[in-house]
Amino acid sequence: MVTGPSALDVLDSQLTADDxxxxxxxxxxxxxxxxxxxxxxxxxxxxxxxxxxxDDLRFQYLDEHFGVIGSWDEVVDNLKTLNANAGANERYKILFLARHGQGYHNLAHAKYGNSAWNEYWLKKNGDGTIVWGPDPLLTDLGISQAQENRAQWKIEVLNNTARDPSLIVPKKWFVSPLSRSIDTLINTWDGVVDLQEVQPLIQENVRETIGVHTCDKRSPRSVIAQKYEKLGFRIEPGFEENDIYYKDDYRETVAEHALRINRNLQEIFTTTPEDIVSITSHSGSIRAQLLVLGHRSFAVGTGGMVPVFVKATKVGNA
Known part of the structure; x- marks a missing residue:
């Protein structure tokens, strides 16, 4: 089931002053x-x-209608009104930032503890029992966490909008190219929407912090295409066959990751007219997204989700 953040999740959510x-x-x-x-x-x-x-350690978003304050109708009305009255240089969107369900790398990290994981195991592909690299899959628990989100979305759609139930459902989906995020999206949204129709877009810039950790090296493009294009997923233009960004000896800093996430959000706000958007990614990516958006740090457990109501203001004339 979807659980609150663990001590490791809390650690992953934190930002230093230097970051x-x-x-x-x-x-x-x-x-x-x-x-x-x-x-x-x-x-x-x-x-x-x-x-x-x-309190992000105690907050149970599934029991709190994903955290909405007031009613969904009120929040969506506010979104529509703000966009209708916005100047040419303003955009408003609700972003549902979802973390993948438990993957085998999460299971191994918890098994060995943070020190042993960071000192040795994260550079390995497995331990003879658990395989976590590259591009690990969801555990059974991870699949059930995503499915629990799906069940709650169905409840929200049916019971928590007085008018058009589809108003609160995202209209655009973006996802990391790592299997655990794509599979989480499938197990969350298939049955709530038609994936063949909405065609989620797989993007490099949404992925987890890159480098050193074998679990964060993605599969080849041909493998991703073979597994997921038949289900309705699209792969962004320019997506390389091999993972040209992953390095065995260098890992992105938090600031570098956040700048990459900023580029992704710049693109979304420039090219995506839809005002409710789903982005399925990773704990490090959500940490970076919240930093870029000016949101408080918020620890997210595996399978968790954070909605953010965003105002974007265009600076410059282009």
């Missing part, structure tokens, strides 16, 4: 090189996860 400062410095340099860009901020008092008073 934030490095990202801010890198972002300033990037913005100076651009003719225009989106600045992101969180619209307050829409979801409980954004409130400072919400």
């Amino acid at each position: 934030s400062a490095s990202y801010t410095k890198g972002l300033a340099a990037l913005e100076q090189s651009l003719d225009s860009y989106w600045k992101f901020e969180v619209v307050p008092n829409q979801f409980k996860q954004s409130l400072a008073a919400t």
